[in-house]
Amino acid sequence: EIITNRQQRQCNSPNPGPAVVTEAREKNRTLNMEEYRSGKVVLQSLPRYLLIELTQGCNLQCAMCRSERIGVPSSRIDNGLFRRVAADLFPTADMVDLRGWGESLLLPNIVEIIEFTRSFGCDIRFVTNLSFRREAVFSALAEHHCHIAVSLDSAEANVLPNLRRGASLERIRSSLKFLVREYRDYHGSSDRIAINCTVQRPA
Numbered sequence: 001e002i003i004t005n006r007q008q009r010q011c012n013s014p015n016p017g018p019a020v021v022t023e024a025r026e027k028n029r030t031l032n033m034e035e036y037r038s039g040k041v042v043l044q045s046l047p048r049y050l051l052i053e054l055t056q057g058c059n060l061q062c063a064m065c066r067s068e069r070i071g072v073p074s075s076r077i078d079n080g081l082f083r084r085v086a087a088d089l090f091p092t093a094d095m096v097d098l099r100g101w102g103e104s105l106l107l108p109n110i111v112e113i114i115e116f117t118r119s120f121g122c123d124i125r126f127v128t129n130l131s132f133r134r135e136a137v138f139s140a141l142a143e144h145h146c147h148i149a150v151s152l153d154s155a156e157a158n159v160l161p162n163l164r165r166g167a168s169l170e171r172i173r174s175s176l177k178f179l180v181r182e183y184r185d186y187h188g189s190s191d192r193i194a195i196n197c198t199v200q201r202p203a
Helices: 005-012 023-037 079-092 110-118 135-143 169-187
Strands: 049-051 095-097 123-128 147-151 193-196
Touching: 023 079, 049 079, 079 110, 110 123, 110 135, 135 169, 147 169, 169 193
Parallel strands: 049 095, 095 123, 123 147, 147 193
Antiparallel strands: none
16 A cells, blocks of 8 residues: 555644643633633633743844844743643643744744643644744644744845844745645645734835
Protein backbone atom coordinates (compact mmCIF):
# COMPACT_ATOMS: atom_id res chain seq x y z
CA GLU A 1 0.00 0.00 0.00
CA ILE A 2 1.35 3.39 -1.00
CA ILE A 3 1.15 6.03 1.76
CA THR A 4 1.66 9.61 0.66
CA ASN A 5 3.80 12.07 2.61
CA ARG A 6 0.64 13.94 3.63
CA GLN A 7 -1.10 10.78 4.86
CA GLN A 8 1.96 9.73 6.84
CA ARG A 9 2.23 13.13 8.52
CA GLN A 10 -1.51 13.16 9.27
CA CYS A 11 -1.17 9.76 10.93
CA ASN A 12 1.75 11.00 13.02
CA SER A 13 0.08 14.30 14.00
CA PRO A 14 -1.15 14.15 17.63
CA ASN A 15 -4.62 15.57 18.29
CA PRO A 16 -4.83 17.54 15.04
CA GLY A 17 -8.44 18.63 15.56
CA PRO A 18 -10.09 21.19 17.83
CA ALA A 19 -9.80 21.25 21.60
CA VAL A 20 -10.06 17.72 23.00
CA VAL A 21 -13.34 17.17 24.81
CA THR A 22 -12.58 15.98 28.34
CA GLU A 23 -14.97 15.70 31.26
CA ALA A 24 -13.40 18.73 32.97
CA ARG A 25 -13.51 20.84 29.78
CA GLU A 26 -17.12 19.89 29.01
CA LYS A 27 -18.30 20.58 32.57
CA ASN A 28 -16.61 23.99 32.49
CA ARG A 29 -18.22 24.82 29.12
CA THR A 30 -21.66 23.91 30.42
CA LEU A 31 -21.24 25.88 33.65
CA ASN A 32 -19.85 28.85 31.74
CA MET A 33 -22.86 29.01 29.42
CA GLU A 34 -25.28 28.63 32.33
CA GLU A 35 -23.60 31.54 34.13
CA TYR A 36 -23.58 33.64 30.95
CA ARG A 37 -27.27 33.05 30.25
CA SER A 38 -28.24 33.87 33.83
CA GLY A 39 -26.23 37.12 33.73
CA LYS A 40 -23.85 36.26 36.55
CA VAL A 41 -20.87 38.57 37.01
CA VAL A 42 -19.13 36.51 39.69
CA LEU A 43 -18.27 33.21 38.04
CA GLN A 44 -17.46 29.73 39.22
CA SER A 45 -16.48 28.63 35.71
CA LEU A 46 -12.90 29.09 34.55
CA PRO A 47 -11.81 31.06 31.44
CA ARG A 48 -12.34 29.22 28.18
CA TYR A 49 -10.06 31.59 26.25
CA LEU A 50 -6.66 32.50 27.67
CA LEU A 51 -4.19 35.06 26.37
CA ILE A 52 -0.71 34.63 27.80
CA GLU A 53 2.12 37.02 26.94
CA LEU A 54 5.26 34.92 26.65
CA THR A 55 7.59 37.81 25.79
CA GLN A 56 7.60 41.54 25.17
CA GLY A 57 10.66 41.22 22.93
CA CYS A 58 10.40 41.45 19.17
CA ASN A 59 12.56 41.43 16.03
CA LEU A 60 10.75 44.53 14.69
CA GLN A 61 10.23 48.07 15.88
CA CYS A 62 6.82 49.21 14.67
CA ALA A 63 5.69 52.83 15.06
CA MET A 64 2.21 51.90 16.30
CA CYS A 65 3.65 49.50 18.87
CA ARG A 66 6.87 50.70 20.54
CA SER A 67 9.40 53.51 20.45
CA GLU A 68 12.41 51.32 21.22
CA ARG A 69 13.48 47.80 20.44
CA ILE A 70 13.15 45.13 23.13
CA GLY A 71 15.19 41.97 22.69
CA VAL A 72 13.32 38.67 22.92
CA PRO A 73 15.60 37.11 25.60
CA SER A 74 15.39 40.19 27.87
CA SER A 75 11.68 40.17 28.64
CA ARG A 76 10.12 36.72 29.03
CA ILE A 77 7.55 35.10 31.27
CA ASP A 78 8.99 33.12 34.15
CA ASN A 79 8.80 29.42 33.29
CA GLY A 80 7.56 28.50 36.76
CA LEU A 81 4.74 31.04 36.52
CA PHE A 82 3.77 29.79 33.07
CA ARG A 83 3.56 26.19 34.28
CA ARG A 84 1.51 27.18 37.35
CA VAL A 85 -0.98 29.02 35.13
CA ALA A 86 -1.05 26.01 32.81
CA ALA A 87 -1.75 23.58 35.64
CA ASP A 88 -4.60 25.73 36.93
CA LEU A 89 -6.27 26.83 33.69
CA PHE A 90 -5.20 24.79 30.64
CA PRO A 91 -7.22 21.63 31.49
CA THR A 92 -10.50 23.54 31.07
CA ALA A 93 -9.49 26.10 28.41
CA ASP A 94 -10.66 25.72 24.82
CA MET A 95 -8.12 28.15 23.35
CA VAL A 96 -4.73 29.35 24.61
CA ASP A 97 -3.43 32.41 22.76
CA LEU A 98 0.33 32.51 23.27
CA ARG A 99 1.15 36.06 22.28
CA GLY A 100 1.08 39.59 23.53
CA TRP A 101 3.29 42.59 22.89
CA GLY A 102 6.22 40.56 21.56
CA GLU A 103 7.05 37.90 18.97
CA SER A 104 6.52 34.59 20.74
CA LEU A 105 7.74 32.43 17.86
CA LEU A 106 11.30 33.71 18.33
CA LEU A 107 11.64 32.21 21.81
CA PRO A 108 14.34 29.50 21.85
CA ASN A 109 12.03 27.02 23.59
CA ILE A 110 8.82 27.83 21.70
CA VAL A 111 8.48 24.31 20.24
CA GLU A 112 8.63 22.88 23.76
CA ILE A 113 5.99 25.42 24.85
CA ILE A 114 3.72 24.46 21.95
CA GLU A 115 4.05 20.74 22.73
CA PHE A 116 3.49 21.33 26.45
CA THR A 117 0.39 23.47 25.84
CA ARG A 118 -1.09 21.02 23.35
CA SER A 119 -0.61 18.16 25.83
CA PHE A 120 -3.56 19.63 27.75
CA GLY A 121 -5.79 19.17 24.71
CA CYS A 122 -6.52 22.86 24.12
CA ASP A 123 -6.28 24.72 20.83
CA ILE A 124 -3.38 27.16 20.39
CA ARG A 125 -3.25 30.54 18.67
CA PHE A 126 -0.39 32.87 17.72
CA VAL A 127 -0.20 36.32 16.16
CA THR A 128 3.14 36.73 14.37
CA ASN A 129 4.94 39.13 12.05
CA LEU A 130 6.50 36.09 10.31
CA SER A 131 9.42 38.27 9.20
CA PHE A 132 11.91 35.51 10.01
CA ARG A 133 12.58 31.91 9.01
CA ARG A 134 12.39 29.13 11.60
CA GLU A 135 11.37 25.99 9.75
CA ALA A 136 11.34 23.71 12.81
CA VAL A 137 8.97 26.14 14.55
CA PHE A 138 6.74 26.39 11.48
CA SER A 139 6.57 22.60 11.28
CA ALA A 140 5.56 22.42 14.96
CA LEU A 141 2.80 24.97 14.34
CA ALA A 142 1.47 22.83 11.51
CA GLU A 143 1.85 19.54 13.37
CA HIS A 144 -0.20 20.83 16.30
CA HIS A 145 -2.67 22.63 14.01
CA CYS A 146 -2.24 26.01 15.68
CA HIS A 147 -4.32 29.00 14.63
CA ILE A 148 -2.02 31.61 13.07
CA ALA A 149 -2.70 35.29 12.35
CA VAL A 150 0.08 36.85 10.26
CA SER A 151 0.43 40.60 10.80
CA LEU A 152 0.83 42.04 7.33
CA ASP A 153 -0.21 45.69 7.09
CA SER A 154 0.79 46.20 3.45
CA ALA A 155 1.69 44.02 0.47
CA GLU A 156 3.81 46.84 -0.96
CA ALA A 157 7.53 46.24 -0.45
CA ASN A 158 8.23 49.98 -0.19
CA VAL A 159 5.41 50.67 2.29
CA LEU A 160 5.70 47.78 4.75
CA PRO A 161 9.12 48.78 6.22
CA ASN A 162 7.70 52.24 7.00
CA LEU A 163 4.94 50.63 9.05
CA ARG A 164 6.97 47.80 10.53
CA ARG A 165 10.61 48.77 10.89
CA GLY A 166 12.80 45.80 10.11
CA ALA A 167 10.09 43.83 8.26
CA SER A 168 10.83 42.20 4.91
CA LEU A 169 7.97 41.43 2.56
CA GLU A 170 10.08 38.85 0.75
CA ARG A 171 10.97 37.09 4.01
CA ILE A 172 7.31 37.08 5.08
CA ARG A 173 6.23 35.72 1.70
CA SER A 174 8.85 32.96 1.83
CA SER A 175 7.96 31.98 5.42
CA LEU A 176 4.24 32.05 4.64
CA LYS A 177 4.68 29.77 1.63
CA PHE A 178 6.61 27.29 3.74
CA LEU A 179 4.01 27.45 6.53
CA VAL A 180 1.11 26.91 4.11
CA ARG A 181 2.85 23.88 2.59
CA GLU A 182 3.38 22.40 6.05
CA TYR A 183 -0.30 22.86 7.00
CA ARG A 184 -1.47 21.31 3.76
CA ASP A 185 0.91 18.38 4.18
CA TYR A 186 -0.32 17.69 7.72
CA HIS A 187 -4.02 18.55 7.42
CA GLY A 188 -4.90 19.01 3.75
CA SER A 189 -5.83 22.63 4.41
CA SER A 190 -4.31 25.93 5.49
CA ASP A 191 -7.59 27.39 6.75
CA ARG A 192 -6.14 28.05 10.22
CA ILE A 193 -3.76 30.63 8.76
CA ALA A 194 -5.11 34.17 8.38
CA ILE A 195 -3.80 37.65 7.57
CA ASN A 196 -4.11 40.27 10.33
CA CYS A 197 -4.02 43.90 9.12
CA THR A 198 -3.78 47.12 11.12
CA VAL A 199 -5.43 49.84 9.06
CA GLN A 200 -3.17 52.91 9.21
CA ARG A 201 -1.41 55.49 7.10
CA PRO A 202 0.37 55.26 4.71
CA ALA A 203 -1.12 51.85 3.86
